[in-house]
Structures are given as structure tokens and as C-alpha cells.
Amino acid sequence: MAKPRLRIIPLGGVGEIGKSMTLYEYRGDMVIVDAGAKFPGEDLRGVDLIIPDVRYVKERLSKLRAILLTHGHEDHIGGIPFLLSELRPIAPIPVYGSELAVAYARTKVEELGNPKLADFQVVKPHTRYRLGHNFEAEFIPVTHSIPGSYAIALKTPLGWVVHTGDYKFDPTPPLGPTTDQERLRAIGREGVLVLLSDAVRVERPGHTPSEAVVSETLNRIIGSARGRVILTTFASNITRLDQAIRAAHRHGRKVAISGRSMEQSTRVAMELGYLRPPDGVIVPLEVATALPRKQSMILTTGSQGEATAALARIAVGDHPHIKLAEGDTVIFSATPIPGNEETVSQTIDQLFRQGVRVIYPEIEPTVHVSGHASRDELKLMLRLVRPRFCVPIHGEYRHLALYRELAGELGYPPERVLIPELGSILSFGREDARREGTVDTGPILVDFVTSQQxxxxxxxxxxxxxxIIATFVIDRETGGLIAGPEVSAQGLNGQISDEVLEKVTDEFRRFLEKRQKGGFSHGYLVSRTKNVLGRQLYRRAKTRPLILPIISEL
Amino acid sequence: MAKPRLRIIPLGGVGEIGKSMTLYEYRGDMVIVDAGAKFPGEDLRGVDLIIPDVRYVKERLSKLRAILLTHGHEDHIGGIPFLLSELRPIAPIPVYGSELAVAYARTKVEELGNPKLADFQVVKPHTRYRLGHNFEAEFIPVTHSIPGSYAIALKTPLGWVVHTGDYKFDPTPPLGPTTDQERLRAIGREGVLVLLSDAVRVERPGHTPSEAVVSETLNRIIGSARGRVILTTFASNITRLDQAIRAAHRHGRKVAISGRSMEQSTRVAMELGYLRPPDGVIVPLEVATALPRKQSMILTTGSQGEATAALARIAVGDHPHIKLAEGDTVIFSATPIPGNEETVSQTIDQLFRQGVRVIYPEIEPTVHVSGHASRDELKLMLRLVRPRFCVPIHGEYRHLALYRELAGELGYPPERVLIPELGSILSFGREDARREGTVDTGPILVDFVTSQQxxxxxxxxxxxxxxIIATFVIDRETGGLIAGPEVSAQGLNGQISDEVLEKVTDEFRRFLEKRQKGGFSHGYLVSRTKNVLGRQLYRRAKTRPLILPIISEL
Incomplete structure (x- = not known):
């Protein structure tokens, strides 16, 4: 009989950035590490989120022992509620993670899924969790841009497997402990079969700067700001928000938080004590906007130029409560995710047109630092863990290919560095690694037909x-309708009558003609098109097809 | 009677990157500096080029004395053939520029316009050209990424106006002279009313590195390459091509050129002696591909990930003559123009998948340097020219706004730095500047219905x-048709019968269904959609409407 082998299947996050998910399988047991979501690109308007396909898992559901979370970022936990609904387990699936990751995941499941399907477990470092007969998991603290980040060491019958999650070696993390090099080295001595390493920053030489350098920069900028300060970053970048709040407090400013996802993430982080703003610093938005401009700071969503976020509305003067004035400073404490460069650039230009000071990484490089390991840190991880085989994860294909080169510099021959594709079945024995084809993991499209459903x-x-394809052409400058709308139903096999389609198109045309001109954006129109058509179609035909708004700007 | 004033109207290139064009008007005389084109963004698929609207010029055509070209890049000369056709002058319009800029402009006009409408004049430095009663132009050598680059000093009755064009202060330009600081300083002493300065690199501190550093990098990379080298850059970056050819020669490689625009630009540059490759180095493509891989280099178009360029086809293994093999090296000696990040990134990933070595600026920063001035150079220009007023041009709005801050550091109060919008009428007296509204400037969409027309x-x-709107949805991975095509005619008032539209749609569907799967790209589909539909519509209805292919990928 063949010796049992360990199978590792990256179901998401390789050859792409986002929707990280990796499956580990040994005989009768499976565990999943992370269950992320990804935002669709410009060319996929109409779809709200993308998550991995988990058919392979579903077909073997009785083997699934747990979902392990490395940390609480969207691209690692955003798929959880949908994953649970897809799998429909009979008994709740244990979901292990840090207090913060679990709290965020639980909030998501409560909002969008079924909380009864998950059994959330908060983990501690230096503790082993048994997962079926064949796996034990240990969570090892690492530094990243959110507290409660862990690498996960899986003890298997063939030796340790170390899954780094997102990490860097930050010697002075403002929140939480440093990366636990001691423990990584100890596990390395015990024998590591495979290292799965974050590879996304492999293009950068040296070390990623410590998050602490951002603190100094924010202090200087906020200290010298004449008017109100508005700062934007990722809602889940709790470490950054903590630094911004402390800098504001030092300079006598109260802080308000605007934008639903940031309100939620900070509330949870404060409840759990990860975020501990000095007493009285956090005030409601209406209090902050009533204060003298030099005494307030607003933290807001929109660092990626998202059309529906608070900052995009502020930038075009369309926010109901937050207006800009000369002397104000807007700080982008984030870099654009690849694909968002244009929308971020447009938001920055709009802010400059309002006459305010805008600070962003191109002109102030230390207003943001990455949470990911640069080359020397990737090498340090390899030296600590000393795996027999390496699998780069979390990166576009080029990052994975460059990681192989980097490992080569430490003496790893190419055959010991496996570059996975989505769904690759990587199979390991004690001494060998091979590929055993791929599983189907083509993306699942998440379509929010309402905010809850x-x-x-x-x-x-x-x-x-x-x-349903809805097409129209608008004038890029005035927002006026140039051609369309055309609404066509394809492949719906008479579920929607021509008459209904005509009525829906007419109503939609009226909406487009009367909507406010100016202040519009591509993303806003896409989202409104979906809403208006979706509501009409459901009312008239009781159906909820996928609606693809395809809008051209002339 | 009011004193006559100088009017400066930026018709393109401000608040955007591309289609640079500036109008100067004083009493009975007008001159235009540059006539550029711009490539449309992702959201304007179906349009081939964008150029400024010149209605304002056309209505005052009898006053137009000349078009002056700062240099031969597409965004400064690409609009020339269309501009001439739009203006339809009775007598040829004098077009002044360097030998190279004039040669490139002439080629364009011969291909796409009417050569009889232009009277091309090659200029010399240190020479004044009289343009009507009120203007004289002097061309001052500057360094940029193409030889034959000039700043233009216009002598007006109110003093000098200096229009920098694109420039940097490169102390060691591999081709051509250094920027003529002496002459700029001398003109500054004579009294400069307005400086119009390139501002696009105002975000960068210090000096832009010399083009010479690229030479060292290319030498090192090409010298250590094991297989064939493929290098891509802008077709008109003659300086870079010269350096690449020399590096190849030094390491015993022959060089072939692939891609229509690069073949054309290098042929012209060689005829004029700007590009002087050592004898026998340049060989036809079929000779290069027959040589041992270590003895050849191919220069190719596609540095922006353009779907129809040679490199995109090479990257997916679809080029008829150029195939990659392990050990080959592909060098991106260019950075993505904003908006092209995604397509460039995809091309790089595809190349890595082919198993070749890929060198690009993120991992080898000096494989490309910018041709534009960084902050200290922008300041140096201001100090040399010492203008009364400044107008930043060539940049997104944020660049223009930051230029005002930069000038402020040298003591210029905000009211002496005018930030223009497209079409702004900036009006100058000897001592004052004011805005006088705006002229309507566009944009004009250029639609190539055939390659010549x-x-x-x-x-x-x-x-x-x-x-005509053509919409369909394809599977992002397989290229298969998911929904559509829908072809609708909007606002064409019966020029195209329903019957014709139906036939055209059917033929188009057949084309989509039988086209080769795989190796497709969004840009390629857009271009094929236009071709197939355009040909059909012309054959059946003798009409050439604008066709907008609106394609969604799932």
C-alpha cells in the first residue's frame, strides 16, 4: 500500500492578490487556513466580491476538522460567511483565530451568514490545538498591519508545515508582540517539511520599515496642520488607526470616525482592548465637525478611491456632514491595491482642486509602510524555519516566480520550491514532493442583491x-446620457417577459435622466444601476438574476 | 484703448498627461506649441486616439503663424495630421521643430493627413524665427528621452515667454547636447514674463538620474544573459534604443527590431544620423531568430502591455516568428503610463509563466529613468529663467498644484503661479495676470475606421x-462567450435597418464563437470587434458610425 501523503491545495491567493485560502489534507483529516474574499477589478463591475470555489471541500466535508485564521484582514476572512453557507455543515465547524480575527469573522457571519454554522475559538500562542487524528496547530505571533496576526505551524505525521500568513519582522511594532523568532527557530530544529510563505513583497530589497516610522511622520504632519485633518487608511488597519489617534491627541485634536466599515472595525477593536484611545479623544462626527478646525481629525474610509466611500464624497463636495476648507489636510495613509491606481489618483486630484493640502505616499513615503516582508525578511524566515520544501503563496505569478529565485540564493534548488497555480494539488512525502493535477476552484461570484442578502x-x-446586461454611454464631463440604456436579458429562458423588460428599461431610463449630474463616478453608477434594476426586476418578475452594468464614458 | 495683452491658452496636457498643446495669442498673431495626441483609458475602448478640440483656432485661422514642436514624442506631435485636416488652411502652415521631430511629424502627416497643408521647417539653436508681427521663436536645447528636444523661448512685445517642453537637466546625455543653461540664464536676464514648465515629476525630490545610468545597467544585464534578450521600450525613445544596441554589440549580439512603430522610428532616426549603430549590428528579424540565442537581441514594442503589440503576442506564445525559451531574458526599459499598470502587470506575469527571466523597474530600478525634471531641476529652471509669472503644464491637476507649492518655496506668491484648466484663457500684461474664462476644447475622438482612414x-x-454599441460577456479564463453579443444602434435614425443589424449581429456572433480561444485579451477583442462590425456595417449599409465595444469578463 502506498504511504499516505500530505496534500496541500491553494484554493485562492496564488497568481492573484486576495481571497487567500489553503487546504491541508492528510488521510481522513482536512483543515483550511484562511477563507478570504477579493474585490473584483474594473472589468467585473456588477459583481461585489469574489471567493474561492470550495466544491472539493464540500465533497469531503466529513473530513474537515477546522478553519484556521492567520489574521483579521478581508482577504483572509472575508469569505467566511459564504464558505459556511456553501458547505452547510451538520455540526458547527470550529474556526480558530486571534481574538480580533475571530471577532471580525463573527461579525461577518452574523451579518451575512448563519452564526450557528461556526464554532469560534480564540487561540493562544504556545498552545497546540488538536485537529482530528493527523493535525495539530500552533499559532505563532507575527507582526503585520493588524494586531492578532499569526503564522500557523501544523504538526503532521510527516513533520511540521509552517504557513506564515501575512507577516514582516517589525522590531518595534506599535501594538502587540514582535514576530516570535525563537519559536520559529525551535520548530525549524524539529524539522519542517514545507514552508508556505507570503511572497508579495519579494520585489523589494532589504527590510520593510517598522510601522513605528509612520508614527513619527503622522506626528509631524498632524502637528503642523493648520485646519482640520482627514486621514484615510484601510478600515482594518487597527495599528495605523491607533497611531493616528495618538498623534491627534498629542496635538490637542478630538477624533471622529466616518464610514461604516471603519466604525465597525474600531468599535470591535476598542471593545476587545486592542485599540485604547485616551479618554475623551473619540467623539461623534457631529461633535468633531462643530469644533474649531484645528481641534479635530476625522478618520475615514475611501483610501482606495472607492466611489461609495466617505472620502470620495468629501472630495467632490458631496458629503452631507464633512466639508473641506482651505488649510485642511487630507492624509492617505495607504497605497493603492493594484488595479485601484486610477480611482485613487482621481480622488487625490479632486481633493487638490478643493484647495486642500493632500499628503500621500508619492510625496511623503513614510506616511505608509507595508505590512509584508521584503527580501531580507523572506530570507530570514527561510533561515529560521529551514524547510525541506517551499511554496510561495500570496502573490501574483511573478512574485511566486521571484520567490523561487530568492530561495535559490539560499541554496534551494528549483525542484524544492513549488510554484502553485490556483487549485494545484501539491503532494508531499517525507522526502519528496510532486504535483497531482488540480482541483476546480474557479471563482465564485458574490452578488449582493440587498445589503443583507x-x-x-x-x-x-x-x-x-x-x-441581465445593462449598457449605456455617458458624457465623462457632464455626466449626461449619450446613448442607451439598453437592457437585455440573456439566457433567462422567458423568466422575464419582453413587456417587463421594456417597463424596467423605461423606468431605468427615467432614473438616468433625472439623476443629479456631476459628482457621479463610474463605481457609483454601477452600484445604482444594480439597485434600480434589481428592485424593479424583483418587483415585476420575482427574479434576481445577475445584473452586469456595462458603462462606457465618452 | 486697452493695452494689448498676451493670451496663453492650454488646449491640452493640463489636468491630464497627453495631448499637449498650448496657444499663444497677441493682437493679430497666434502660434501653437505642440499638437499632441493621447491614448484613451480603459473605459473608452473603441476610440483610438484623443486630440484637443481646436475650434478656437479655426475661428481665428488667419492669425495662425506657425506650429512649433518641442520634441518628437507622440503626446506632443501625434495630433498634427488631424489638426491640419481640421484647420484646412488655404496656405500650408509652417511647422518648426528639430530634424527628428519634423521627420516624425512629416511621416504622420503623410500617412494620415495631407502633406500639402504643412510647411515643415527644421530649426537650429541660437536662431530666431519671426512669426508674424508680434512673435519671434528661439529653440533652446534641453535633455529629454529623445534627441532633438527643445525648450521654446517666444519673444513677445511684453517680454520673453519660456515654454520648457519636456526636459530634465541631464549632465551626461548619451545623445545630443546638455540643456543650455547659459542661454536660459541669458534670456532670464533679459526679462521673462511667463515660464510654462513641465511639472509631471514634481512629486520626486532631488534630481532625476542621468540617462547614462541605464547604460551601465543594460550592459550588466545583457552581458550576463544566457539566452536571447528581448528589450521593450517606447518606440520613440531613441536614446534608450541607442544604448541597448551598443550594449548588445559590446556583448557580441546582433539586433533585430520588431513592431511597426519601432521599425519606423528607428529607420527615420538612422536616416537622419541620430541613431548610428555600429556596422552590421542591425539585422532582419529572420536573421536574428536563426542565430544562436546568446548572439541576438530583439527590440520590440509593447512596453505598455498593449494587446496588439509584438510583446503581448510573444508573452502568450502567439507570435509567428519570436518564441521564448528557458534562459531568455525580457527587459522592460520603461514604466507604465498611469492607467496601463494592469496590462503591463499581466504581460510580466505571462512572461514569468513562460519560464524566462524578466527584468523590470520594480526589481531593477535603473533599467529605466524618467526624461522629466524632478523637484531640484524644476527649481533650477525657475532660478535660471526668473519669470514674473509661472504656469505649470504637462501634469495631472495634483502635479500643477504641487508646482505652485514648489514655486512658493522660491518665494513666488500663489497669485504669480497660475494653475490652468483645459482651455483656460490666461491673460498677461507687463505687470499683471488674470483669467478671462475658458474656451471649449474638447476632446475630439479619433476613430480609425481603417488603418489609413x-x-x-x-x-x-x-x-x-x-x-453602435456591441456588448458581450466572456469567460475570463477560457475566453468562451458567456452572454451576447448584443449589437444596438442608437441615435442613427434608421440609417441602419433592423434587418441589417440582425445580419451583422449574426455574423459577429459567428466570429466570436469560432475565434481561437486562449491567447485573447481585452484590448485584442475590442480591436477585432471594431474591425469585424465596421467592415460589415460599411458593406451592408455604407455607413461608418462610431462603434463602442463594451466587453465584460466574468
Whole structure:
């Protein structure tokens, strides 16, 4: 009989940035590390989120022992509620993670899924969690841009496997402990079969600067600001928000938080004590906006130029409560995720047009630092863990390919560095590694038909299940309608009558004609198109097809 | 009677990157500096080029004395053939520029316009050209990424105006002279009313590195390359091509050139002696591909990830003559123009998947340097020219706004730095500057209905003149058709019968269904959609409407 082998299957996050998910399988046991979501690119307007396809897991559901979370970022936990709904387990699935990651994941499941399907477990470092017969998991603290980040060491019958999650070696993290090099080295001595390493920053030489340098920069900028300060970063970048709040307090400013996701993430972080703002610093938005401008700071969503976020509305003067004035400073404490460069750039330009000072990484490089390991840190991890095999994860294909080169510099021959594709089955024995084909993990499209209700659609089913295409052309400058709208139903097999389609198109045309001109954006129109058409179609035909708004700007 | 004033109207290139064009007007005389084109962004698929609207010039055509070219880049000369056709002058318009800029402009006009409408004049430095009663122009050598680059000093009755064009202060330019600081200083002493300065690199501190550093990098990379080298850069970056050819020669490689625009630009540059490759180094493509891999280098288009360029086809293994093999090296000696990040990133990933070595600026910063002035150089220009007023041009709005701050550091109060919008009428007296509203400037959409024939369309006329919208949805991974195509005619007032539209749609569907799967790209589909539909519509209805292919990928 063949010796049992360890199978590692990256279901998301390789050859792409986002929706990280990795499956580990040994005989009768499976564990999943992370269950992320990804935001669709410009060319996929109409879809709200993308998550990995977990058919492979579903077909072997009785083997699934747990979902382990490395940390609480969207691209690692955002798929949890949908994953649980897809798997529909009979008994709750244990979900292990730090207090913060678990709290964020639980909030998501409560909002969008079924909380009864998960059994959340807060983990401690230096503790082993048994997962079925064949796995034990230990959570090892690492530094990243959110507290409660862990690498996960899986003890298997073939030796340790170390899954780094997102990490860097920050010698002075403002919140939480440093990366636990001692423990990583000790596990390395015990024998590591495979290291799965974050590879996304492999293009950068040296070390990523410590998060602490941002603190100095924020202090200087906020200290010298004449008017109000508005700072934007990722809602879940709790470490950064903590630094911004402390800098504001030092300079006599009260802080308000604007934007739903940031209000939520900070509330949870404060409840759990990760975020401990000095007493009285955090005030409601209406209090902050009533203060003299030099005495307030507003933390807001919109660092990626998202059309519906608070900052985009502030930038075009369309926010109901926050207005800019000369002397104000807007700080982008984030870099654009690849694909968002244009929308961020447009937001920055709009802010400059309002006559305010805008600080962003191109002109102030230390207003943001990455949470990921640069080359020397990737090498340090390899030296500590000393794995027999390496698998780079979390990166575009080029990052994975460059990681192989980097490992080569430490003496790893190419055959010991496996570059995975989505769904690759990587199979390991004690001494060897091989590929055993791929599983189907083509993306699942998440379509929010209401803010609380999402429909999951498999891409290859859309051609048969049908789609509504709404097309129109607008004038890029005035926002006026140049041509369209055309609304067509494809593959819906008479679920929607021509008469209904005509009525819906007419109503939609009226909406487009009367909507406010100016202050519009592509993303805003996409989201409104979906809402208006979706509501109409449901009212008139009781159906919720996928709606693809395809808008051209002339 | 009011004293006559100088009017400066930026018709393109401000609040955007591309289609640079500036109008100067004093009493009975007008001159235009540059006539650039711009490539449309992702959201304007179906349009081939964008150029400024010159209605204002056309209405005063009898006053136009000349078009002056700062240098031969697309964003400064690409609009020339269309501009001439739009203006339809009775006598040829004098077009002044360096030998190279004039040669490139002439080639364009011969291909796409009417050569009889231009009277090309090659200029010399230290020479004044009289343009009507009120202007004289002097061309001052500057360094940029193409030889034959000039700043233009216009002598007006109110004093000098200096228009920098694109420039940097490169102390060691590999081709051509250094920026003529002596002459700029001398003109500064004579009294400069306005400086119009390139501002696009105002975010960067210090000096832009010399182009010479690229030479060392290319030498090192090409010298250590094991297989064939493929290098991509802008077709018109003659300086860079010269350096690449020399480095190849030094390491015993022959060089072939692939891609129509690069073949053309290098042929012209060699004829004029700007590019002087050592004898026998340049060989036809079929000779290069027959040589041992270590003895050849191919220079190619596609540095921006353009779907139809040679490199994109090489990257997916779809090029008829150039195939990659392990050990080959592909060098990106260029950075993505804003908006092209995604396509460049995809091309790089595809190349890595082919198993070749890929060198690009993120991992080898000196494989490309900018041709534009950084902050200290922008300041040096201000100190040399010492203008009374400044107008930043060539940049997004944020660059223009930051230039005002930079000038402020040298003591210029905000009211002496005028930030223009497209079409702003900036009016100058000897001692004062003011805004006098704006002129309507566009944009004009250029639609290549065949490779030789372009139709110019004014955006605000499209709603009335009509448009064909072709929509379909494809599977991002397999390239298969998921929904559509829908082809609709809007606003065409019966020019195209329903019957014709149906036939055209059917033919187009057949094309989509039978086209090769895989190796497709968004840009390629857009271009094929235009071709197939355009040909059909012309054959069946003798009409050439604007076709907007709106494609969604799931």
C-alpha cells in the first residue's frame, strides 16, 4: 500500500492578490487556513466580491476538522460567511483565530451568514490545538498591519508545515508582540517539511520599515496642520488607526470616525482592548465637525478611491456632514491595491482642486509602510524555519516566480520550491514532493442583491442561468446620457417577459435622466444601476438574476 | 484703448498627461506649441486616439503663424495630421521643430493627413524665427528621452515667454547636447514674463538620474544573459534604443527590431544620423531568430502591455516568428503610463509563466529613468529663467498644484503661479495676470475606421449622430462567450435597418464563437470587434458610425 501523503491545495491567493485560502489534507483529516474574499477589478463591475470555489471541500466535508485564521484582514476572512453557507455543515465547524480575527469573522457571519454554522475559538500562542487524528496547530505571533496576526505551524505525521500568513519582522511594532523568532527557530530544529510563505513583497530589497516610522511622520504632519485633518487608511488597519489617534491627541485634536466599515472595525477593536484611545479623544462626527478646525481629525474610509466611500464624497463636495476648507489636510495613509491606481489618483486630484493640502505616499513615503516582508525578511524566515520544501503563496505569478529565485540564493534548488497555480494539488512525502493535477476552484461570484442578502454564482453557470446586461454611454464631463440604456436579458429562458423588460428599461431610463449630474463616478453608477434594476426586476418578475452594468464614458 | 495683452491658452496636457498643446495669442498673431495626441483609458475602448478640440483656432485661422514642436514624442506631435485636416488652411502652415521631430511629424502627416497643408521647417539653436508681427521663436536645447528636444523661448512685445517642453537637466546625455543653461540664464536676464514648465515629476525630490545610468545597467544585464534578450521600450525613445544596441554589440549580439512603430522610428532616426549603430549590428528579424540565442537581441514594442503589440503576442506564445525559451531574458526599459499598470502587470506575469527571466523597474530600478525634471531641476529652471509669472503644464491637476507649492518655496506668491484648466484663457500684461474664462476644447475622438482612414468625432455630437454599441460577456479564463453579443444602434435614425443589424449581429456572433480561444485579451477583442462590425456595417449599409465595444469578463 502506498504511504499516505500530505496534500496541500491553494484554493485562492496564488497568481492573484486576495481571497487567500489553503487546504491541508492528510488521510481522513482536512483543515483550511484562511477563507478570504477579493474585490473584483474594473472589468467585473456588477459583481461585489469574489471567493474561492470550495466544491472539493464540500465533497469531503466529513473530513474537515477546522478553519484556521492567520489574521483579521478581508482577504483572509472575508469569505467566511459564504464558505459556511456553501458547505452547510451538520455540526458547527470550529474556526480558530486571534481574538480580533475571530471577532471580525463573527461579525461577518452574523451579518451575512448563519452564526450557528461556526464554532469560534480564540487561540493562544504556545498552545497546540488538536485537529482530528493527523493535525495539530500552533499559532505563532507575527507582526503585520493588524494586531492578532499569526503564522500557523501544523504538526503532521510527516513533520511540521509552517504557513506564515501575512507577516514582516517589525522590531518595534506599535501594538502587540514582535514576530516570535525563537519559536520559529525551535520548530525549524524539529524539522519542517514545507514552508508556505507570503511572497508579495519579494520585489523589494532589504527590510520593510517598522510601522513605528509612520508614527513619527503622522506626528509631524498632524502637528503642523493648520485646519482640520482627514486621514484615510484601510478600515482594518487597527495599528495605523491607533497611531493616528495618538498623534491627534498629542496635538490637542478630538477624533471622529466616518464610514461604516471603519466604525465597525474600531468599535470591535476598542471593545476587545486592542485599540485604547485616551479618554475623551473619540467623539461623534457631529461633535468633531462643530469644533474649531484645528481641534479635530476625522478618520475615514475611501483610501482606495472607492466611489461609495466617505472620502470620495468629501472630495467632490458631496458629503452631507464633512466639508473641506482651505488649510485642511487630507492624509492617505495607504497605497493603492493594484488595479485601484486610477480611482485613487482621481480622488487625490479632486481633493487638490478643493484647495486642500493632500499628503500621500508619492510625496511623503513614510506616511505608509507595508505590512509584508521584503527580501531580507523572506530570507530570514527561510533561515529560521529551514524547510525541506517551499511554496510561495500570496502573490501574483511573478512574485511566486521571484520567490523561487530568492530561495535559490539560499541554496534551494528549483525542484524544492513549488510554484502553485490556483487549485494545484501539491503532494508531499517525507522526502519528496510532486504535483497531482488540480482541483476546480474557479471563482465564485458574490452578488449582493440587498445589503443583507447575497447570492453566490458559479461563473460557468452564468451562461446557462442567464444574466441581465445593462449598457449605456455617458458624457465623462457632464455626466449626461449619450446613448442607451439598453437592457437585455440573456439566457433567462422567458423568466422575464419582453413587456417587463421594456417597463424596467423605461423606468431605468427615467432614473438616468433625472439623476443629479456631476459628482457621479463610474463605481457609483454601477452600484445604482444594480439597485434600480434589481428592485424593479424583483418587483415585476420575482427574479434576481445577475445584473452586469456595462458603462462606457465618452 | 486697452493695452494689448498676451493670451496663453492650454488646449491640452493640463489636468491630464497627453495631448499637449498650448496657444499663444497677441493682437493679430497666434502660434501653437505642440499638437499632441493621447491614448484613451480603459473605459473608452473603441476610440483610438484623443486630440484637443481646436475650434478656437479655426475661428481665428488667419492669425495662425506657425506650429512649433518641442520634441518628437507622440503626446506632443501625434495630433498634427488631424489638426491640419481640421484647420484646412488655404496656405500650408509652417511647422518648426528639430530634424527628428519634423521627420516624425512629416511621416504622420503623410500617412494620415495631407502633406500639402504643412510647411515643415527644421530649426537650429541660437536662431530666431519671426512669426508674424508680434512673435519671434528661439529653440533652446534641453535633455529629454529623445534627441532633438527643445525648450521654446517666444519673444513677445511684453517680454520673453519660456515654454520648457519636456526636459530634465541631464549632465551626461548619451545623445545630443546638455540643456543650455547659459542661454536660459541669458534670456532670464533679459526679462521673462511667463515660464510654462513641465511639472509631471514634481512629486520626486532631488534630481532625476542621468540617462547614462541605464547604460551601465543594460550592459550588466545583457552581458550576463544566457539566452536571447528581448528589450521593450517606447518606440520613440531613441536614446534608450541607442544604448541597448551598443550594449548588445559590446556583448557580441546582433539586433533585430520588431513592431511597426519601432521599425519606423528607428529607420527615420538612422536616416537622419541620430541613431548610428555600429556596422552590421542591425539585422532582419529572420536573421536574428536563426542565430544562436546568446548572439541576438530583439527590440520590440509593447512596453505598455498593449494587446496588439509584438510583446503581448510573444508573452502568450502567439507570435509567428519570436518564441521564448528557458534562459531568455525580457527587459522592460520603461514604466507604465498611469492607467496601463494592469496590462503591463499581466504581460510580466505571462512572461514569468513562460519560464524566462524578466527584468523590470520594480526589481531593477535603473533599467529605466524618467526624461522629466524632478523637484531640484524644476527649481533650477525657475532660478535660471526668473519669470514674473509661472504656469505649470504637462501634469495631472495634483502635479500643477504641487508646482505652485514648489514655486512658493522660491518665494513666488500663489497669485504669480497660475494653475490652468483645459482651455483656460490666461491673460498677461507687463505687470499683471488674470483669467478671462475658458474656451471649449474638447476632446475630439479619433476613430480609425481603417488603418489609413480616421474619422474625427466631437464627443457632444455623438449623442445626436449615433453610435453602435456591441456588448458581450466572456469567460475570463477560457475566453468562451458567456452572454451576447448584443449589437444596438442608437441615435442613427434608421440609417441602419433592423434587418441589417440582425445580419451583422449574426455574423459577429459567428466570429466570436469560432475565434481561437486562449491567447485573447481585452484590448485584442475590442480591436477585432471594431474591425469585424465596421467592415460589415460599411458593406451592408455604407455607413461608418462610431462603434463602442463594451466587453465584460466574468
Amino acid at each position: 447575497a447570492i453566490l454564482r458559479r461563473r460557468d453557470e452564468i451562461a446557462t442561468s442567464g444574466v | 480616421a474619422i474625427l468625432r466631437r464627443r457632444d455630437e455623438i449623442a445626436t449622430s449615433g453610435v
